[in-house]
Amino acid sequence: MLSLDIRHRQGSFDLSFAAEIGPGLTALGGPSGAGKTTVLKIVAGLIRPQIGRVAFGETVFADAARGLWLPPHQRRCGVVFQEARLFPHLTVRQNLVYGQWFNRRFGPGVALPDIVDLLGIAPLLDRPPANLSGGEAQRVALGRALLSNPRLLLMDEPLSALDTARKDEILPYLERVRDSAGVPILYVSHAQSEIDRLANRVLRLEAGRLLP
């Protein structure tokens, strides 16, 4: 269970966010500028909250009052962004294995063949990222994140750079990951259709505040 109770000001924007995020896919929705990405960055450790606490179970990610701060690479958050951000000089297989190598000290995690099967990416393994479609590249990015043995998956508008056909192609894979990966997913999106289809639970932000 991820728990957050934080306040953070950046420029004139003031975020106040308290929530417990458990198993399944929790969508974080709301209009542009509501603070969705800021919440995700605070969980990932890319922004240090000025006030409050973030923890996953017993592991404290940040506690402003006690001056505690766990750096991003020790949080074991798998992150998928709007663009796949694959390493261009590595093949798909090497990109996937890189994720696996990164957190190997935390145990064996999920096996490469299982992820390849889950995401339907066997035909892509020896290709360079440059000639993948956007949907294929996002499936590889998701596989790389899952292979890093994460305790939590963070996705920031992972479909928003794709056209409708590519979105439809990747949605069933996201459902499979949601139902079988066994890690909580925090999924930022402003697309209501995606939220309706994928979310077990929906949190809505507006102007830095959670709606009741």
Ligand SMILES: Nc1ncnc2c1ncn2[C@@H]1O[C@H](COP(=O)(O)OP(=O)(O)OP(=O)(O)O)[C@@H](O)[C@H]1O
């Ligand atoms: N580094 C920064 N300094 C000052 N203000 C910032 C900074 N980064 C973001 N903001 C502001 O914080 C607010 C929240 O931004 P954030 O990116 O979290 O919103 P969002 O809900 O993810 O929006 P979108 O859906 O457009 O991505 C916005 O008003 C934005 O302009």
